[in-house]
Amino acid sequence: MDRLTPQKYLSLYIDMRRMRAIEEKATALYYEGRTIGRIYSGRGQEAISVGSTYALAADDAVAPMNRDLGTHLVRGITVREIFCQYLGRANSSNRGKDAGLHISSPERGVMVNMISNLPASLPVAVGIALAFKIRRELRVALTYFGDGASSTGASHEGINFAAVRRLPIVFICENNQWALSTATSKQFALEHLVERAAGYGIPGIQVDGNDVLAVYETTAEAVARARGGEGPTFIEAVTMRMKGHSVTDPAQYVPQSMLDAWEQKDPIRRFGNHLRQENLLDDSLDENITGKISAEIDDAVAYAEASPFLPAEEAVTDVYAEGIATTYA
């Protein structure tokens, strides 16, 4: 496993900060009526998508969820692309035909697009890993799913198949304590979801999802196992959804005390403090980072708002790869 060099620590920090700032901006745009919803905040979970995606090699594949903006940033999806996507513009990843964080970019390894149904992309990511194995490529797939999505047949079938075939894949369950208003106590009877790994016959590791270095290291070990032919790993990243389910959910069902307790464990502040202790960050550098990020975001929003929508006649294109006209069945 590659250990991160301290020099790289700073980029982890910057990507977590970018993720948070982008989501804050997207939320603000929503309240100003400049974008329509479909904003699912990963606030408080930044360490998971950022830390784990850093553990991948350039030609590995990743299938993020809707709170995994960090994955896109680490994979090099630009902030302009992200705002074009939020705003449903023609020059976004899916050309305005879908929205939210349903971004894919196969050439940058964001191979499996989130399609909304949960966790529909998990078995598909398993298929990506299967193809790697069939072609004897030493490549790995990484996918994420929620504590809520863990209750679906798709997650059980996908993980079991990957386990049986020892496929090169890493499953990260982001246990953020909530699935919409449903608490984990109503989702599963286990105390720790990670115990399920034993039932699949694969290693299960619980990690502090608010500790970006721990997430990175745990994922890197799992990726190394997968690449080495030892099959999948089930990682439970324990964290907290700090906002409502979506921008429209005030989440009054979440006890304030719970939010207060988790606020103390904020992954960005925590890692920032660590960097300061290591003399890798100080106030002036931090301010510099803030300035760069807001300039990057301002540019992206202006660019996205000036970008065109897809022309109406394009509604019927791309239905088939063979380009068959589709006015009739």
Added chain:
Amino acid sequence: MARITLRQAISDALREEMQRDENVFIMGEEVGVWGGTYAVTRGFHDEFGDKRVRDTPISEMVIGGAAAGAAMNGLRPVAEFMTINFAMLALDQIVNHAAKVHYMFGGQMKAPVVYRAPGGGGRQLGATHSHTPDVIFAHFPGLTVVSPGTPYDAKGLLKSAIRSDDPVLFIEHATLYQLRGEVPEEDYTVPIGVSEVKREGSDVTIISYAQGLQVSLEAAEQLAKEGVEAEVVDLRSLRPLDMGPALESFKKTFRAVVVEEGHRGYGIGAEIVARLQEEAFDYIDAPIKRVAQDETPLPYSQELEQMALINPDKVIAAVKEIV
């Protein structure tokens, strides 16, 4: 009579049936404290408690299957899918279990379950969350499929569905929740499998249901200003399908347009047109038209989505081609 929304009408039907019959209970994702994806069961958890308003994990197969099982074991579950798009995950439980046990086991067992499923396009929810897959479910004998287009019918049909001994898929078009209409205070039902003329006219017959009904009624009003009187028939139930009023109307107007929100290919319109030509061939004076969703997954972008969906202008254009 009070003018209430379709959402309220469905809510009222549920509440009144739960008060009438203690075997009626609700299960589904976020139906409890949250009050349902479209707030239909808001307040129910407080009123009826955990025992009768049961949240499930994110497990559509369990919603489909366990509701069928509880129904086979004497209860009257009303299972809610957050949206009909997720009901497709439970297709096997619905069509192979709920809809078949009575037949396969010689009538010994019945599964009087109601599946409620909001659906439809037009809300910029993207391709996977905007389906109108009514026809998929309506294809299977053994399953009853209803989809109301007015608050009155919504309340009456849901009561019939809950009291029915057969499994019923109750499809609610999400854009109709705010639609208001007159609904009596007293208990009433609307029979399943009975179509109804919603507007009288003599020049052309428009056959539709659910959101398509409202689109058709709007088109009919505009056509009237141009001197074309359309008769609008509301199917209300897709299975069993009552062709009576549609045939009667067609035999008077000799012209018909079928309006549905789902895709045109292999759609409701295909079925209705086939039935019209089978049962009223001698009355056909013009091609029977279909107005339906374009043959593409629904795009997110507003303009593109609206272009792919049905609207009154498309219905008017179809009518004008044949009158």
